[in-house]
Amino acid sequence: MNDMERRRAPTRTDVARLAGVSTAVVSYVTNDGPRPVAAATREKVLAAMRELDYRPNAVARALRLQRAQAVGLVVPDVSNTYFGALARELSNQAFTAGYALLLGDSDDDPDRERAQIESLVSHQIDGLIIVSLAPDSVADVNGTPTVYLNQRSQPGQLSVIVDNEGGARLAVSHLVEHGRRRIAHLGGREGAPGADERRAGWAAALAAAGLTADPALVRTAEYSRVAGHEAAAELLTRAPRPDAVFVASDVQALGLLAAARELGISVPHDLAVVSFDGTDDAVFSDPPLTAVEQPVPAIAEAALQAVLGQAAPAAGGLVPVRLVVRASCGCPPGH
Amino acid sequence: MNDMERRRAPTRTDVARLAGVSTAVVSYVTNDGPRPVAAATREKVLAAMRELDYRPNAVARALRLQRAQAVGLVVPDVSNTYFGALARELSNQAFTAGYALLLGDSDDDPDRERAQIESLVSHQIDGLIIVSLAPDSVADVNGTPTVYLNQRSQPGQLSVIVDNEGGARLAVSHLVEHGRRRIAHLGGREGAPGADERRAGWAAALAAAGLTADPALVRTAEYSRVAGHEAAAELLTRAPRPDAVFVASDVQALGLLAAARELGISVPHDLAVVSFDGTDDAVFSDPPLTAVEQPVPAIAEAALQAVLGQAAPAAGGLVPVRLVVRASCGCPPGH
């Protein structure tokens, strides 16, 4: 017997026939309703299902019910640790709630993002979670409930938004408290999730400290190790060199750390660093990164609830973040 | 107009009515066959589709055709950089081939793995790619073509297998060439993808060098930064301490690097390290990790082809790997 041969899967009709009941009863049993079934009958049906190794066809069910018991997720790059953690959390929470997860990687390309969305929507998903590259990506989703992460797009559009600006201010103020004065910013591309707000927070914190937000101290790059490395190499070789950097993502910070090492710049002594995300990347880097931590499970939960209609996300409410102090900012180990 | 209201999506019937043709013709147009359509008619249909913003219902199509144009992927943990890279690659390749990707994170739990598989299969996916925790996870997939990654499971079972043992031998031999003698192994859990073969390769390379594979020099852990850190802390505090470690994954190596730092052990001077995977984690760590590199795009392509039936993976063929030398092994920077 080759398990690979695509034999026709048993259907509800087969089960009904074997159990000697109607197909409706099989339905009532598998769905526990909407009509009651006698215990003895139920037993017969269950036995037949076991015998045939029957499993309901989710596609037929989806067609009938107009919902697929599935949600979609589109991210710019799953191999980014933060998006990976988000996907993991979402997969787990969705699964627990009885939903499958369709994943679309937009590969940091707006066109592909749109195409991925189209594809997921055509699969009749019940909800769509988008971490978008383009804030105006209106994406006609054909009525599929959609929530944007870290993107305040159209009015009336659902979104769950992290306190990006507040987090950035936390980070930069902390650097100021360390006595740093030339605080640079290595940020995400304009329009990238959270990027603009994090930059605004950087500028606001500097202003509050009476420092100027020098545009020459800003670099933007894709959220990736490689891009962060490249941008950092440039930022750190200009004179006069910054004495601190607020980085908009852990992965970019990893790239910056590597660049600093190559240039013989000691972190935190010569250069204090605080990043954003707070994934395991921040915990195990050298030195460990002081970072604004995003509560991934809470974010995933909020997004899922928003999209599955259990609860609209608190309008205007921001997901709170906190600063987790490690070594890259210059705080003593004991802290 | 609120885009969120779930208005009924236009169906092929709506298009047919608006275009003044039969539903069959609409089908012929969307699918470019199987019957020809007059140019003028086609134009009318296309116009109607545009006007209604029609998009075919993939679920109905799947039910009819008995294939969903979707493939499933189950991994132990998407937030592991290697699995993340794999998911990214697979999402992109599948998308390009016209397939959606259903992602299941098994959360390093065999029960959940089985449940995730069940769920994906019930969604009528056309193929299933599993990176399994349990080698004997026979998983009745109801006839869905299934390929295991790095897991030689049942005979007749499709699998794409990396040259884990060969890669491990490469890694360990390299350490031997550096003059290391007490070469430890920080591996994956028994049965974890590639774990047993990598350990075997470690032992084989030691034997070939006339060294003994001391079981006391072996630790196993989950493929994660945290678990790698914990196991490494234990391994590096026992006396006499190893002078080199072959680590079975990049993420574990990151944990080990952190542990070494905490213990004041200098890498590569006091401890040479080579890991397996060769993701960006290896490129940007401190020091950068010499690693056995897995060709993720090739692996993804092989898995996809195997499962979509374009080509059976070369029986007994192993995906070749190569050793990428960076700094953690002790090679001079110029190398």
Next chain:
DNA sequence: CTGTTAGCGCTTTCAC
């Protein structure tokens, strides 16, 4: 408590 049956949106054979 159980059975019959319409119909979800789509593809495709068969007739015109």
Next chain:
DNA sequence: GTGAAAGCGCTAACAG
């Protein structure tokens, strides 16, 4: 070159 209609597997209203 175009249309009518059957049927994919399932649910649930309705009838008994």
